[in-house]
Amino acid sequence: MVEEVEVDKALVEQYHRDGAVLVKGVFDSNWVEKVRRGIDKNLKNPSKYGERLMAKEGEGAYFDDYCNWQWIEEFRQYVFESPAASLASQFMRSNEVSFYHEHVLNKEPGTNKRTPWHHDQAYYPIDGHKVCSLWMPVDPIPRETCVQFVAGSHIWPKWFHPKKFASENNYPLRTGEDGISSSHSRTYYDVPDHEIESGKWPILHWECEPGDVIVFHMRTVHGAAGNSSSTNQRRVLSSRWLGDDAVLATRPWEVSPPITGGLQPGQRAVCDTFPLVYRRE
Template sequence: MVAEVEIQAEVVEQYQRDGAVLVKSVFSPFWVNKVRDGIMKNLEKPSQYSERLVAKEGEGAYFDDYCNWSWIEEFRDYVFNSPASYLAATFMKSSEVSFYHEHVLNKEPGTSKRTPWHHDQAYYPIDGEKVCSLWMPVDPVPRQTCVQFVAGSHLWPSWFYPRKFASEINYTIKEERGEKDEDQKCFVDIPIQDIETGKWPLLQWECEPGDVIIFHMKTVHGAPGNTSSSTHRRVLSTRWLGDDAVLATRPWKVSPPITGGLKPGQRAVCDTFPIVYNRQ
């Protein structure tokens, strides 16, 4: 049974306005320890989707992997029984929530490899506004190492090209290779210089295990490396879909490459994207 927690209405409105919000001490040590155990399993047995990126030889690595919840029981328990799906429903203002996938992110001590500025929804074959991620650290995260969000960017009309984490180069449009795609959105480059020169306010927090950052899939974000000489920055980021989320097409190979057998326009609910929470 999904666990529920008390959330103040003003915090929900902050999410709706800014596209990202920190919620303190919402996961008990039980869930933090369980997720940490699941992350260790994933690090020991990466999937075909995993990456291990290093900026310079001899430095720490930035590891990421996803779509392993079907075999990592700790992740499955967290998805179906922790407060995560209730939080997603509350902040998205959705009557029903399905689970999209989980994403493990680990920056080892001494990792200078950064996470490039991007927004997530352009990578995914998902359209809709009730779409969010829960970024849950299992290690203390100082403010200077935490992910940064461009406040209010989920409300911008622009869609941005997804970028490869290894090279920070834009994805290639398939139409340039003669392939047809139904996605008619106009994608543009991320305004990196404007972001980094302070045109818009940035949100960034110090986090402790048990805290969670909830953010919209269109909120532009990036993250520094991990300058600590001893502490990992291990995070489980889970992706959640609400009432209006439907399968879509993109003009490139989507990441992760899963569609649940659905057709474009169909609601993103199926065995691959199971309903986890329903207010009724």
């Protein structure tokens, strides 16, 4: 049974205005330790989706992997028993919440590989506005290492091409595609990296402690520096949640992760692959 929490309504308003918000101390030490164990299992036994990226040989690596909750028991418990689904329901203002997938992110000490500016929803075969991620660190995160968010970018009218993290190049289009989604006539644009870096829009980032969580919309543009620490890891579990209006969609490239649960475009994203976890009373 999902652990219930009550969220300050001012934080919910901030999330809808800015697209990202820090929630302090929402996960107790038991949940932090459980997630830490799950991450360590994943680091030792990555799936076929796992990768270790380096800016150059000999430096610390940026590890990421996803869709392992069905075999890592600690992640399964986090999905179905922790406060995460209750949080997602309140921030998305959704009566029901299904689970999309988890994503483990670890920047080893001395990692110079950065996370490029991007927003997540373009990677996913998911349309809808009630969609969010919970970015939960299990290590202390200094402000300069924290993921950074472009405030208000979740309500920009443009969608952006997803990028390969290894090369920072746009995803290649499928043969015969022209950058326009065939099912929605949606045009995708390049992420405005230079404008973001020049300070055109406010950037949000925080110092985080284990037990804190950053809630952000799947269309909020974000990126992160490497990990300049010589001793500390930056281990994070980012879980993805879907609300009442989330439906399966098509994209003009191979989606990531490449899972659709056997659903057809337009069907609500609830199935065995995307289980319904929470229903508000």
